[in-house]
Amino acid sequence: MSTTKPEEPLKEEEGCFAVTCERKYYHRGGSFVKRNLRPKEYRTGARGLVVPRLAxxxxxxxxxxxxxxxxxxxxxxxxxxxxxxxxxxxxxxTEYVEGVNMADLSDEQKVVVRQExxxxxxxxxxLRSNRIGGPSGIVIPPYRVMRQTKRDDWDLRASAHExxxxxxxxxxxHNVLVDPETLRITGIVDWEYAGFYPAHFEMPFYTRIGPSVALKDEVDDSVELLALLESKAEDAVEESTG
Incomplete structure (x- = not known):
């Protein structure tokens, strides 16, 4: 007989409106708050304990x-x-941004939003740089790339050019918020994976509903992008040891 205690539900503090396997989200007044789960709050999924990466x-x-x-x-x-x-x-x-998801608009309305x-x-x-990664130097590859590797530490060689x-x-x-009356964008959100990268890293996932990964019949570039990052990392190692 198993003696494992059943998983207790996460406590939802005042203002908390959503909990995922990685984050808790809050809306208090004019503020939006998100935080990572503490280790004691980690959840169990179909494959066992979910430990968020680079949370x-x-x-x-x-x-x-x-x-x-x-x-x-x-x-x-x-x-x-x-x-x-x-x-x-x-x-x-951060500031709480009012608006509806672009995903909730009609196809005709999305055409207007897409232009903006x-x-x-x-x-x-x-905005250009000679280094791959975020403004502070943190390198967080796109989610579709992170799924292809267990590597989280990226020391990449700088380029001679920006x-x-x-x-x-x-x-x-879902990361584009829109005023449903004017169809003007009120906010672009969720910049966790942002930074300076080759231009082709920015795939136009906003042209259809769904997550920022290749869906059925779409070209999956994740292996190619991972290979590029790995080659930059190898160059950095050779430079430091050469």
């Missing part, structure tokens, strides 16, 4: 990416009020 680092990267975008562009992103670590959880506190969105993507491509452009890397329709 704190992704939130730090998002905070720095939001600050960078607001400083260098007029792209609508939430203002960062605070980010900090407390009791083994990293908190990101692609204008913002063009502005992102004007050949990398700023990418969101998780730009699904």
């Amino acid at each position: 704190k680092e992704r939130l730090r990267n998002e905070a720095e990416s939001l600050r960078y975008i607001r400083q260098h562009t007029d792209i609508p992103v939430p203002a960062v009020y605070s980010d900090f670590e407390d009791d083994d959880a990293y908190y990101l506190v 969105l692609e204008g913002y993507l063009a502005k992102l491509k004007t 050949e990398y452009v700023f990418c969101h890397n998780d730009l699904s329709q």
